[in-house]
Amino acid sequence: MTAEDQKSECPCKLALPTEAPAQGISRRNLLLKVGAGLNGIAAALIGVPLLGYVLSSFTKSSPNSWISLGPLDRFPQGETRLAVYRNPVSKPWDGDTAQVPCWVRRIDSQAFQVFAINCTHLGCPVRWFQESRLFMCPCHGGAFYEDGSHASGPPPRGLFEYQHRIEGGELKVLGGHVPTLAEPL
């Protein structure tokens, strides 16, 4: 029975599927393949930009830049003081999180060390203890000497140290990312 015959017999009855030819491409088969191919292209058109959007932070490198911590006389010789700078890549809605604290140790008139606040173990904020001249971490008990070297506890290395320079009577550091073992300062 051909399709023509079916049609004449009962016009409202759904046509029975015609047997696919043994070889070659049937019309339905072709439409399916074209449709699937078209949707594959459509998926790529949406999917690739989508992945690019989501993974953009994966490939982005850290935008470090020189940031001033203020005039040199803010840091007395022989002491270690907390300094705060504004993250150079901050956004208007960052709020307080745009502020980044760091420890500045002034050894003599021109010699400085600037340490990240983050413990090298797991990033908790280390605190400076003037009397024992130690940085202590509140999380897992890491301790560092005043020059940033590892004193005790689980941290795998000394404190992360910023590159710094003195320019126009101001202390400047190179910052812009959270220091981690993979990407120290």
Place this chain on the structure above:
Amino acid sequence: MLRSIALWLEERLHLMKLFESTAGHKVPPSTNSWFYVFGSGTLLCFVLQIVTGTCLAFVYVPSTSQAWTSLQYLNNQQFLGWFLRAVHNWGSIFMVGIMTLHLVQTFLFGAYKYPRELTWVSGCVLFLCTLGMAFTGQVLRFDQDAYWGLGIGASIMGRVPLIGAQLVHLMLAGSTIAGETLSRFFSLHVFVVPGTIIALLSLHLRLVLTKGINEYPKAGCVVRKESYATEYEEMIEKTGVPFVPNVIGKDLIFSGFLIVAIVTCALVFGPAGPSGPPNPTLIHTAPRPDFYFLPIYAILALLPAYMETVLLLVAPLLGLAVLILLPFYSGTGEKSFRRRPMAVVIVLLAFLTVGLLAYLGTFAPWSPHMDAWSGTPAPAAYVKGRSGLELQGAILIQSKQCRNCHSLGGEGGMRGPALDTVATRLTRDQLIRQVIQGSGNMPAYGKNLRPAEVTALVAFMQTLRPSYQPEARDSTQSAQTVSR
């Protein structure tokens, strides 16, 4: 009238057919047990979390500059905002708890065995997703703990070889913890992970219907791939009872108690936090995770440093593989825990380990007490009748912050040993050496103490022993001591 509406709907939606194949499906009568209520309990918690979470999102602002303020607003100004926050928090705690019980029950009852492998695998991933919800939820409570918790997450990511830095960027949505970080976690907590949970849950429930609920295992009845499916079908045909209304009663009662328990906890204990504002310049903080992550927090302090990175990165993956692949290497055989002593031992050991680590995490003996040196005076008995030099030492033990790590009279840090009886353990020479050079976990104080200060400090420590115990003595000097 009602009947005709019902019939009209039935004709279109085939509700009777739907009921028969879902809620009314036949289950083994042995599953009418109190051990089988944890799955529905977890589902109930999830629904409660969606409802309360959606309501909280009406008010919460996912912006680093506003989130903390909006949480304060929810707690103090929004009508019943505190209650919804509390229910959401306690709902999450109960969800993790009940889900753990569900996992343990299916493990002990051998429910993961043939042919329910996929049910187990999807359940394990659901468990992971739930922990993911717990972590991302903790971040949305954007306070000091959340801020530094993100720092800890970034530090862990930073230990991954080769792509560590990129993973940190992906997690933080940039190079620092800032506005986009919170938006990212909001999206994960509100859209991505719950969406994944709903998809996996559909699969999980579908599998419960297609492969049937696990019968209450009998000792000696072993699972064989050749015969299990036919045996199960026969049993359902002969003795099966519809889940609704025959078996659902216990689930309903448990669910009712669960809601009452969550609401009671919410009313009694209130919402969690937020703690201090998420301002990174306020460094006088000791970040602590929520209780589900206390065991991880503890193990990170207790592992030897040299194996930390490996265990941190490899152990979770290995553990996960062992858990997820369980039905593929132990898919047949005995189901009953009465004939599987190792299964019982594993569960007990796991609970003991996790419980002990969490307990240690609650008071963190490895962390220095940052304020002990200035806030915890030396006990009066330890300074009474001491010489001027010894008293000078007692002052130094405070001012040099020794108390942050060493306790006296039960107060002070627990990082180092208590000093109450230190004179019975170390001789004068050993004390001097320990103070100057440090060792083990103790930093060296040689550069920070003048010789006179060391003398005073050691003189004081030599008085720290009970009157009935002799002071430590150097065995090589013993002959002289006796002859003297």
